[in-house]
Amino acid sequence: MAADIKQLEKKYVGKEVEFRLLRFAPDKDRAPYFQSFRIKLSQGMTVLDALMRIKETQDPTLSYRKSCRMGICGSCAMQVNGFPKLTCQTQVTELNTDKPIEVRPLANFPILRDLVPDLRNFLKAHESIKPYVIREDAEELDHPTGEFYQSPKELEKYLQFAYCIKCGACLAACPTNATDHEFLGPQALAAAYRYVADSRDQGLEQRLEAVDGPNGIFRCHYAGACSEACPKGVDPSLGIQLLKREILKYRVGAAHKKPAPLAVTPKGLKRREGIPLPPEKTVGQ
Amino acid sequence: MRESTLWLFHLLAGAVLLTVLGVHYGVMHLSNLFGIDHATVLSFSSVSGRSGRFFYLVVYLVLLPAALYHGLYGLRSLIFELSFIGLVLRRWISRILILSGSGFLIYGAYAIIAGFLG
Numbered sequence: 001m002a003a004d005i006k007q008l009e010k011k012y013v014g015k016e017v018e019f020r021l022l023r024f025a026p027d028k029d030r031a032p033y034f035q036s037f038r039i040k041l042s043q044g045m046t047v048l049d050a051l052m053r054i055k056e057t058q059d060p061t062l063s064y065r066k067s068c069r070m071g072i073c074g075s076c077a078m079q080v081n082g083f084p085k086l087t088c089q090t091q092v093t094e095l096n097t098d099k100p101i102e103v104r105p106l107a108n109f110p111i112l113r114d115l116v117p118d119l120r121n122f123l124k125a126h127e128s129i130k131p132y133v134i135r136e137d138a139e140e141l142d143h144p145t146g147e148f149y150q151s152p153k154e155l156e157k158y159l160q161f162a163y164c165i166k167c168g169a170c171l172a173a174c175p176t177n178a179t180d181h182e183f184l185g186p187q188a189l190a191a192a193y194r195y196v197a198d199s200r201d202q203g204l205e206q207r208l209e210a211v212d213g214p215n216g217i218f219r220c221h222y223a224g225a226c227s228e229a230c231p232k233g234v235d236p237s238l239g240i241q242l243l244k245r246e247i248l249k250y251r252v253g254a255a256h257k258k259p260a261p262l263a264v265t266p267k268g269l270k271r272r273e274g275i276p277l278p279p280e281k282t283v284g285q
Numbered sequence: 286m287r288e289s290t291l292w293l294f295h296l297l298a299g300a301v302l303l304t305v306l307g308v309h310y311g312v313m314h315l316s317n318l319f320g321i322d323h324a325t326v327l328s329f330s331s332v333s334g335r336s337g338r339f340f341y342l343v344v345y346l347v348l349l350p351a352a353l354y355h356g357l358y359g360l361r362s363l364i365f366e367l368s369f370i371g372l373v374l375r376r377w378i379s380r381i382l383i384l385s386g387s388g389f390l391i392y393g394a395y396a397i398i399a400g401f402l403g
Contacts, residue, residue: 179367208287214375218288219366247289248296 008093012041017092018100019050024111032111041092048076048087063114074167078115079104084169086231106172122168125184128210129192134203135259144283149263154199161194161239163232170226170236182215186226189217190239196246200260204250217244291358298355305348336400345397350390357386
């Protein structure tokens with residue numbers, strides 16, 4: 001792999017590549033249009049680097065979102081050659097540079113300006129599924145006396161879904177979202193499963209309000225494009241199918257979930273020599 | 286009604302269809318397997334003879350609502366997913382499908398029962 005990248009870079013570094021960027025300024029343009037820019041590739045250049053180079057050297061009015069530049073914040077997701085990708089993680093040499101590289105804002109989102117999508121409805125959908133632990137013992141949540149016990153096996157059930165960075169790539173790839181803008185979307189539904197599958201949570205019933213509506217989970221027909229697009233390796237379509245199962249179990253009265261109890265500190269055990277002390281308690285002081 | 290309840294009925298109707306369509310296929314399309322001549326199965330006397338039997342009355346009365354519900358719910362899903370329509374229009378589409386489905390159910394049940402009674 002490393003040898004492949006070195007070979008590619010040897011071939012492409014210094015080569016001039018054309019980028020076709022979608023431009024749209026709502027205050028003066030009637031419709032979006034493409035504008036071409038040519039830049040020389042440098043070693044390790046990502047699509048985001050290329051956009052920054054264009055903004056610095058050719059057109060300072062170019063708008064796009066970015067923050068961490070290391071695949072963590074999820075700000076820089078765009079359509080690169082028709083596929084939703086994190087531009088900070090997409091090497092230009094991975095793409096076919098013989099043709100112009102086309103960069104658009106994420107599909108299925110309204111455009112705010114140039115490459116900036118409007119994420120408000122997306123974030124509203126995420127908020128609607130109550131993305132936090134809900135418990136019947138609200139007093140313990142408000143004034144915690146300890147930590148809830150959760151085994152590694154219970155953690156495994158939802159861990160991959162907790163890796164979501166809310167970049168919106170899944171929504172841009174979703175065929176249901178393309179025809180039904182009211183659809184809750186794979187991100188919100190997978191996030192709902194992340195909390196429903198959490199052994200500390202008891203909020204399934206509260207989340208049904210958003211999830212089990214006419215634009216909710218049962219509009220998903222399992223195309224799986226969201227899982228293909230996710231840059232963090234999350235499998236939202238799996239989460240959606242598992243959530244469907246949880247909802248059906250709940251509807252037929254087969255969902256029995258005991259909330260995770262408070263973790264008990266073992267007593268009477270002697271610490272072995274050389275083992276460092278645990279960090280100070282953060283709750284229940 | 287909650288979407289999950291409608292979906293649950295859709296799954297149950299699918300399971301029922303698998304069973305009763307199995308009977309349908311066995312009798313109508315795989316007839317040679319049972320040693321029955323295909324032409325005989327489709328003749329008027331055979332069809333009316335089957336309609337008069339209690340077993341087929343039950344099969345048809347189960348098949349009709351299951352097929353109608355499964356098909357119309359699927360059609361509703363297709364319309365919702367392939368059209369850019371709002372919630373109000375969706376409610377109207379659901380009502381139209383319920384009304385037309387009820388109409389087909391009543392008419393179909395009448396035909397089945399009339400066939401049984403001769």
